[in-house]
Every structure is written in structure tokens, then in C-alpha cells.
Amino acid sequence: MVNTVRLQFWADSFHEGFWACDEIGKHFSVLSIVYEKGFIPVFRFALKEGLELEVMVLGSYKNWSPLPQPIAELIDWGKPDLIVFDPVSNSILMAVEETAAVPTGNQALQRCERMYGSLRRKIPFWYLLGEFGTHIDGGTRRDSIWPTVLGIKLSCAYKTPCMVLHYSDLAHPEDYAFGTGLASLFLALAIKIKIFFGIEKNAAFYPVLEEQYRHMFNFINSQWRNVVDFLPQEQLLQDPTIPQVIAKFVSGSDPEASVPDLFAWPNTPALPKEIYQNISPGGWIKDDQFVRGLEVLVEKKVAYNLSSNAGSKPQKTQDVSGWISEQKNILQRQNNGNYPFEIDIKDFPKSASGLLHVTTAKNVLYLIDSSEDAAKTLITAFPRLKKFSFPENGSAFVYISNSLKPGRIFGDPFTGQLSAFANIFGRDIRGKNIRLRIAYYPHQVHAQLFDKTNNFRMNKGITIMRELLDFAVFHGGVVVNMQNGQIV
């Protein structure tokens, strides 16, 4: 007598689901492949004597109806390339994101909102990407550390695996056949399936996770110096016991495991001496009163940036002009001109090629020792705020998005940046908030957050902002309390 259990592999394309089945076939024998309705692949695997697994591949999410509710909710945060789904329990076993290119610059943080979107629902998440890639200029690039740092922090905060694995090597950039990531990913999936159907115990997952966390720590250890000047607790990256502790904690084999504080960026007095001494303002491109104030805090060494390599992407004059009009219209429509609107195209400096810079600060993130200083800086920049203060004094971060196009801040790459920065710098390894979380949108009007009844609108970007920010500062110094919607 043969029993059959069933899973569905939902995927962005049929190829990705088929590919996953092919890879799983390296762990379980493939008994047959048939195509329902002439195109829907159904794989049959031998799991063990008397137990077979049927996997149906459903490619391209948008083409299926009804979408199971857990899948619909997850893909609202960006479509993972693969979702392993159990139709019986209506639950997701794991989600996989994979990318063929090595993301650089802003792109490196693009998928971070998917990581957060999955983890906030405690859905295990794997991100497979190239460690080495060929840039458009022909040079070789190596992956950023931020998704990997985020993966470790989210894993511990939500006690759920959030893994970043790499394929390729220096000699074979962007090549899936090299590096350990591909094999490691599908080993994890095979073990997960075995555990799910009772063939293995939960403990079987622990060594896989340990190995994968070890890869993540080794990667950060070998790469962080190319990305930032300073990485807190960097000595722990080489401690061989840390991946073990985290794997035990996350896999549940030791839920009380003592996870040390990791990646906890301190206030300026606790910075290494040479880093503290070298704190210096990075400057700005387009003048902005609040940014000037933040730069003063850096000058005084009571705030710092992580690095000073942010670039600027100048925009066409016509686009800038159109976006300014749109922002003005949104503000007037929603608020009858009750809030200041002073965005003027003359204030946007011209680039060498005649386009207009929208970038204010050259750094998009400031870590500030005292939120009181941040409040005073806001009042100086925007006198209308008068006696404004934050609820309690503590450290803070200010994340800046200079985007001018209406609605743009609710999508990639800004929601990805916010997901990464707020979780990495705003929370400790256990997920506890450690900084007041402030975002500054100098070219966006706050009215975009609200519907006609002055309640928060519903979209992914606003959900992320409400979950990961305490305050958002919009054009003209309009401060919105993101927890209760109160406008200052």
C-alpha cells in the first residue's frame, strides 16, 4: 500500500518551480512527471518505502484563481520566486527568492522587504544570489553584506530561518554551478519536506541551518571592510560557536540559547577610538535645512554615518517639474493648503549633464545619540514645530529618502532600504526596538499617507512605515506619528 502526500510549488514562472523539482530530485527519486491540462507539471517522488510525494508546479502567481490566502498575503510584499505550500493545512513551508544578478547599490536592498515581509509572518525565507557578478562596466562586483546581516537579525528576532546563500565564485561570476548556495538551498528544502511529513525529526534541520549560518558569518567577515568602516562585534564573526548557537535558537532545538548581541551599532562614545576620531560630515548636494542640522550633529560627533559613498541619480527637468506639481496638487486636494508647500524647481542643482539633482544628504542614514538632539534639529529647520519633542529621550536613527515622484516612497527600493535599515539599526538581535526610528522625506507631502477620512491608506509601503517607523517627517517639516497617525 502506497500513501501519497501532496505539496504545491508556486513560482514566479514554471521554470523556477520545475527547476526546484529537478533539484529536489537529487534527494528523492523521481517516479514520474505528468502534465495536467497539457502544461501543469506534476512530479511524483519516492519519499520512503510506502510514501510518495506529489508536487504540482503552479507557475506565474497572477494566472491562478483563487490564490490561497497565505500566498496572496505574502506576494503582496513582492513575489518570491518559489513558495512551497501545503494545500491541506493551507500553510507555507518556506519561501525562496533567487536572483540571477548580483545586486549593487540600491538594488542590494531591494529584496530586503521580501525578507521582512516573510519573517513578520514567521515564514522561513531563503535568498539565493550570486556572490560575484559582472557589472555593466565589465568589472566584477561582490554582494553587499546588508541582506546577510538582515537575515541573521530577522532569524533571531522572529525565531524563524531567514537565510542568505550564495552561488558563483570569483572565477565564475553569476554561475549557478559554482559556490555552495544552490546545493545548500535544496538540501534545506529536502530536509524541510522530510520533517514536514514526519520522516525526520525537527533536530535534522539544525546541522543544515548551522552550516548556512556559518556561510553567512564567513561571508560578512570577508566582505564588511569593503562596505563599512566599522562593524560592531566583528570579533564574534570568527567565533565558531556563534552559528551553532543561532542555529539551535532558530531551529528550536535550544530556544533558550544565549544569543550574544550582534550587529549592535552603538552611540558615538562607544565607537572604536579611530572611528570616533574620523567622524566627519559627508555634506549634501541639494541644500536642505534639516540635513544641514544633521550634518552639524555629525560635526559635533554626536551622530555618525556608516559610510560616505552614496550616489546621486539626477532627474530630467520636465519630470522634476511635473512631480512638483503633482505633490502640490495632492497636498491642496487633501489639506486645503493648511500645510506649507515650498518645493521650488530653482532649488534643485544642475548636474554636469544638465539634469537636476534631487539628492540632499550624501548619506541616507544618520545614527544619532540623542533623540532630543534630533527634535531640536527639526525645530531649527522647521520653526513651525515650535516646542516639538519626541516622547522620550534615547538614541535615534534618521533615514532619508529624497525621492520626489509621488508614491515612489511606498515601493522599491525605498521600502527595501527601510526594511533593512530599521531592522538592522533600529532593533537588537532579539527584535527589541533600541532606537527611535525616524524617516525624512524632504520632497514628499504627508497627505499621501491618508485617505479622505484621514485614516492611513492601505498599501505595502505604508504598512512597512507603520511597522518600522515611529515618526515620518515630510516636506515642510510635517511630522506624522506613524503609530497613531497624529500630525504635528
Place this chain on the structure above:
Amino acid sequence: MTPTYSISEEIARWTVEVYFKQHAALGWWLAFTNPTAGPWKKIVAQDEGGFNAEIYRFQREEERPDLVLVNDELKLILLVEAKDFVEKLVTADQMEKSIRVIKEMNKVFLSIQHIGWGERAKYRVVSSFLWVCQDIRSMLIEDKEVRKVFQKTVTKTEPVLNIIVTKDEADNLFPNFIYDGQRITNPNEIPTLSLHR
């Protein structure tokens, strides 16, 4: 229970890929397919052992065809542009883009120096359009429309292979092949002699 599906370019293209997987004896192998993402942004060539070697990688912004199929016995390459429905294929912009891709890919096939590509650089390239037809009775009318717009845009007489996906009585999707206006059982019935470069 299988959820219900709606037709898309992805399903149309994949149905044709499934056909060639299931009809391996016809001798066609997949050199390139263009799903939205994944490790497939490269053209591969099969060696004698059936292993794939990367022979060309598309640049990020480079326009790509939707499918490239190769038959070594017939010395043919099928260069396929796909859409979900015929209406989208025959717009002026889309047909111009399709023809641009066809021209560029012809140059690419000729320029590939990789040893794994070898003699294939000399194979005849057959332009092909792929879409789904909801009503099989309209299939030949749609075929005629695509050929008409193609010939008008390309400004020369060139036979095309249209691959039109329809449903059978059991609700299964399957591809129909129409070459130069004539329905053929499978792409191996393309008259190869007249096509060699």
C-alpha cells in the same frame, strides 16, 4: 484540487516548451527561454552528450526573444516571439520590436564564436510567433493576420512558423503549427530544403 488558470504569455510559452519536452524524438532542444527571472538569461548549446554550455549571455537591457529552439538534424533554429493573444502581437509597436529582435538575433547567431555553437551559426533561422487562440475556428484567420502584419513590417516575403495554442476536447492546451499558411503536424514538416542559407 487544481486552481483555475487564466491565459498568459507565460502559460502559452510554457505549453510549447512542454510539447517539445514530450516530443524529444523530433530532435528540438531549447537554447533559450525568457521567463521573468532566474538563471536563464543566457543562450546555451548542447554538446554531443546532451549537456548545455553557455554560449551567449544577454546584457541587462538587451531585447530578447521568448524562445530559441534548435534542431541539429534539420539544421534549423526557431526564433519565437510570444504573446498571450494575437491582438498584442499585431500592434505596430510590438511587430517592430519583434522584427528588431529577429534581426538582432540573426546577427548574434552568426557572431557566436563559442566552440559549442560551431556549425549552428550557419543554420537557417525561422521566425516564429506564438499565441493562444480561444476559438480553434479562428486559428487560421489569426494566422493570416499575423503573417500579413509581419510581411508588411518586414517588407519582404519570408515564410513564418506560427505556433497557436488551443484547447482540445479534454480542456488540455496544445500547440498547433502553421507554416506559411499551411497547417503542419509538427515543426519537422517545415520544408527545409528551401530554407538553407
